[in-house]
């Protein structure tokens with residue numbers, strides 16, 4: 088049931104940026120004016136037709152939207168139950184959904200007269216999308232990346248450099264995504280005048296979680312129309328993988344008020360949620376706390392220290408989850424499950440073999456949950472999974488896990 092505050096699940100967050108007990112704006116006084124001016128500018132843009140016209144023009148001609156809604160016929164036959172559709176966001180320019188959101192934030196930055204864009208990145212996908220759009224608009228781009236990730240993600244570091252971005256390895260803390268996000272926030276406070284902070288998922292202080300969700304909602308809006316065209320009705324179940332939760336929120340949001348639509352988020356279960364923190368399932372295995380300016384479910388130890396988490400998929404190892412997911416989880420509007428590395432690898436291979444689609448390891452988690460439930464559903468049940476990224480970036484780690492020798496070719 089929705090909070091009193093919301094007569095619709097789609098009205099959130101409240102004016103303080105809260106989704107129930109989650110979200111908000113836990114930032115230093117120095118950061119507050121920046122956040123408020125961003126919020127003001129976004130509120131203006133939201134109802135400005137010229138803003139959305141520019142977005143749609145670039146979505147169409149630069150990103151390649153709308154992405155297809157594809158009926159996965161052989162997968163459907165193989166699993167023998169629900170009719171499975173894939174939302175093909177892996178076909179976007181730069182290979183994932185990240186660019187949907189980056190475009191929105193960069194257009195906003197340009198409207199605010201900002202010339203220097205900073206971003207944080209873990210696996211490098213958000214960094215690549217940001218570097219791409221900055222190159223397109225001739226903006227200076229600085230990407231903070233944990234030193235550990237810089238080593239692990241060499242191809243994406245090189246891509247960002249080719250695109251003209253400066254990549255700053257972060258050695259503070261443990262040199263991971265969480266630390267990169269802290270350094271980006273510090274940079275923002277220091278370079279107030281000309282700098283815009285482009286966040287890659289539905290995290291950070293208000294208005295970021297709502298703003299990123301709004302930009303990613305193009306995914307769900309298209310699915311609504313495309314499903315109507317294909318089947319003449321709403322889908323029955325939506326499934327998406329969750330790191331911070333932006334591709335999932337993008338798919339889910341336009342359907343939140345349609346009570347007949349089941350909504351399932353899939354977290355990274357790593358080696359299993361029961362084993363000590365060898366997973367990234369913030370909702371299943373974490374508890375509420377404050378990180379990066381908002382209150383949400385986090386992976387933390389007994390003293391409230393943020394834990395790193397583990398997943399075969401680098402794009403899923405954010406130690407938190409977007410506050411709107413935390414809220415949807417607590418009020419029961421969406422269900423959250425976890426999938427292990429092993430299950431994701433099986434789904435990865437099945438998609439290759441049956442559909443000719445090499446998926447990223449992140450959506451392979453979503454697909455693995457489809458494999459678990461599709462067979463028990465009736466054949467007229469319409470299931471949509473978000474194929475939010477392509478697998479080119481992951482073939483080396485998959486090869487390693489499957490014991491395929493690629494030595495001499497991956498530069499390791």
Ligand SMILES: *Cc1c(COP(=O)(O)O)cnc(C)c1O
Pocket residue numbers: 183184185212213287288289328329330331332333334335402403447449450475476477
């Ligand atoms: C970054 C990434 C994710 C995780 O981010 P969300 O904000 O949870 O969507 C998932 N899939 C792919 C392909 C990604 O690049």
